Amino acid sequence: MLREWLIHRTTPAPEPIKRLGYLKEQIAIAARHRRLYPAWKTHLERSRRFVLWSAANCPVQNKVVILGSGGLLDVPLGDLADDFAEVVLIDIFHPPAVRAWAAQYPNIYLLEADLTDLVDDLADGKMPSDPPLPDLPEADADLVVSLNLLSQLPLIPARHVPEKQAKAFAAEIQRQHLRALQALPGRVCLITETVREFVEDGDVDETEPVLADIKLPEPDERWIWNLAPAPEVERARDLRLRIAAYSNLFRK
Numbered sequence: 001m002l003r004e005w006l007i008h009r010t011t012p013a014p015e016p017i018k019r020l021g022y023l024k025e026q027i028a029i030a031a032r033h034r035r036l037y038p039a040w041k042t043h044l045e046r047s048r049r050f051v052l053w054s055a056a057n058c059p060v061q062n063k064v065v066i067l068g069s070g071g072l073l074d075v076p077l078g079d080l081a082d083d084f085a086e087v088v089l090i091d092i093f094h095p096p097a098v099r100a101w102a103a104q105y106p107n108i109y110l111l112e113a114d115l116t117d118l119v120d121d122l123a124d125g126k127m128p129s130d131p132p133l134p135d136l137p138e139a140d141a142d143l144v145v146s147l148n149l150l151s152q153l154p155l156i157p158a159r160h161v162p163e164k165q166a167k168a169f170a171a172e173i174q175r176q177h178l179r180a181l182q183a184l185p186g187r188v189c190l191i192t193e194t195v196r197e198f199v200e201d202g203d204v205d206e207t208e209p210v211l212a213d214i215k216l217p218e219p220d221e222r223w224i225w226n227l228a229p230a231p232e233v234e235r236a237r238d239l240r241l242r243i244a245a246y247s248n249l250f251r252k
């Protein structure tokens with residue numbers, strides 16, 4: 001905890017990114033990864049492999065964009081930089097270590113952008129009644145990868161609406177992300193969690209949908225992410241996520 005607090009204090013980041021909690025969430029993911037690396041290994045390897053497979057199937061390889069690149073845990077960075085003329089990493093914030101890593105490659109570019117188009121309003125204490133259709137940057141890519149991001153997009157904005165509206169608001173942010181992806185000219189690879197499962201003694205005893213009533217097609221691949229083996233979140237139950245992966249979601 002002290003380590004995370006210190007990292008938060010000393011990381012140079014825009015004031016709203018700190019105040020709204022985006023940096024805290026990123027630091028928490030990195031800390032949980034340090035603690036739970038063996039449990040996360042398969043998920044991270046499968047994500048990286050799936051992104052590479054999607055990239056290899058992409059008929060044109062000029063430009064690839066990764067949405068939600070974060071700490072690059074699930075990004076096969078070197079391989080993408082070898083395969084594509086241009087690699088663009090987009091996140092609301094790029095940690096200093098990611099900046100240093102990306103700087104080793106002449107064809108990797110970093111962009112800090114809000115992929116919901118809500119954060120400026122949130123920072124000003126305003127909240128629009130409906131989540132807007134976001135204007136996704138770098139839209140001319142041959143391949144855009146939405147990488148373990150869809151469930152994260154509503155996390156912070158939904159804290160700023162009345163509790164009764166939070167679920168519907170969160171689902172609309174996710175729908176708008178999918179609509180914005182569908183409008184892109186190139187291929188879209190999507191990796192997302194779909195269901196949270198609580199597991200006790202090897203049996204699933206509670207499930208929570210992550211994408212409300214959004215219906216996605218049959219995925220190309222699915223796997224389980226052992227996000228928080230007991231006692232990380234609950235003393236006796238493991239929390240794990242069902243992951244669905246699409247290499248060309250809109251069949252372009």
Ligand SMILES: C[S@@+](CC[C@H](N)C(=O)[O-])C[C@H]1O[C@@H](n2cnc3c(N)ncnc32)[C@H](O)[C@@H]1O
Binds near residue numbers: 029070071093147152
């Ligand atoms: C679960 S992480 C994805 C894993 C990440 N690729 C990694 O390896 O650490 C979700 C990422 O989405 C980013 N994110 C959340 N809301 C965002 C927003 N509105 N715009 C852009 N990025 C956002 C977070 O900063 C975080 O890095």
